Amino acid sequence: MRILCLGDSFTYGVGAERGKSYPKQLQDKLDKISKCKVQVINRGVPGLNSGYIREHFEENLMKYRPHAVLFMGGINNHWNATDAFTRGDAPGAGQRLHSVLSEFRVYKLVSYSLYRNRYRKDLEALKRNGGEDYAVERSIYKGNDHFADAHVVRENGRKRTIHFRIQSMDFDNPEASKRLVRDLEIMQGIAARHETDFIVMAYPNPMPVHEALRRFAEDYEVPLIDHETEFYTKIPMGRMPDYFFEEDFAWSHPNARGYEAMADTIIRELPRLCRAVKPCLPDGRR
Numbered sequence: 001m002r003i004l005c006l007g008d009s010f011t012y013g014v015g016a017e018r019g020k021s022y023p024k025q026l027q028d029k030l031d032k033i034s035k036c037k038v039q040v041i042n043r044g045v046p047g048l049n050s051g052y053i054r055e056h057f058e059e060n061l062m063k064y065r066p067h068a069v070l071f072m073g074g075i076n077n078h079w080n081a082t083d084a085f086t087r088g089d090a091p092g093a094g095q096r097l098h099s100v101l102s103e104f105r106v107y108k109l110v111s112y113s114l115y116r117n118r119y120r121k122d123l124e125a126l127k128r129n130g131g132e133d134y135a136v137e138r139s140i141y142k143g144n145d146h147f148a149d150a151h152v153v154r155e156n157g158r159k160r161t162i163h164f165r166i167q168s169m170d171f172d173n174p175e176a177s178k179r180l181v182r183d184l185e186i187m188q189g190i191a192a193r194h195e196t197d198f199i200v201m202a203y204p205n206p207m208p209v210h211e212a213l214r215r216f217a218e219d220y221e222v223p224l225i226d227h228e229t230e231f232y233t234k235i236p237m238g239r240m241p242d243y244f245f246e247e248d249f250a251w252s253h254p255n256a257r258g259y260e261a262m263a264d265t266i267i268r269e270l271p272r273l274c275r276a277v278k279p280c281l282p283d284g285r286r
Contacts, residue, residue: 001276002039004066006053007073010203011044012136015245015253025263036280041066046136047148047164049076051083054183061194067276069191070225070266072201074209077176081165177212184216197274201225204262205250223273230265
């Protein structure tokens with residue numbers, strides 16, 4: 001069974017030492033309790049917005065063939081406009097055509113065959129190294145010290161550069177949340193066509209996009225793991241800084257302890273939300 005984790009720096013693991021992101025700690029915990037082999041794939045990249053993740057979502061499903069996707073993102077929509085819709089609010093003609101053709105079994109089989117051959121080496125490398133040969137090798141800063149203009153990402157020995165389109169940050173701009181909902185609608189539809197469980201997650205601290213995220217999960221009956229609620233209802237406020245990289249935990253990334261708490265919440269919630277996980281965990285965790 002494969003679980004694909006998509007998101008930004010909170011998925012990549014910023015704030016903790018390497019090997020302590022929530023996907024890696026989730027992998028380590030599942031290795032100890034799971035009755036079947038589970039592979040957790042971390043494909044978070046700092047700075048990604050929901051538009052970039054949506055644009056490459058089906059490619060990632062084809063590439064890794066996950067049974068479940070954990071998505072946590074959207075906060076970077078407030079400054080990163082990469083791959084945002086620029087011609088109206090709908091996907092392009094090519095994406096619409098692909099969505100229609102994907103309903104046909106022959107088209108789906110041919111697509112899977114092409115992607116399987118294209119990404120066979122990547123999947124073999126994943127099996128060998130447990131997904132650890134994936135890292136942001138360096139960041140490129142041009143006109144701004146706070147937001148990178150690009151990241152150079154290494155995956156299985158190959159490098160690629162992800163460029164960002166930076167705009168002025170405005171947390172009061174409702175467009176960021178609207179873009180998140182549009183992107184989630186598309187990803188949820190793609191996941192349904194691939195018969196992949198799509199689970200959205202709230203960040204562990206208060207974020208402006210959470211209202212839209214929770215509303216989307218309720219309106220579309222999409223499973224939600226709410227890390228903010230978990231943190232703020234189960235951790236005493238006086239101990240909250242122990243779970244974050246910086247004392248100002250309202251905006252900080254988690255530290256290793258915080259990411260471990262997220263992994264524990266996911267393990268507790270997954271059997272209820274993900275069909276593929278139920279047979280893998282001991283009876284006591286169902």
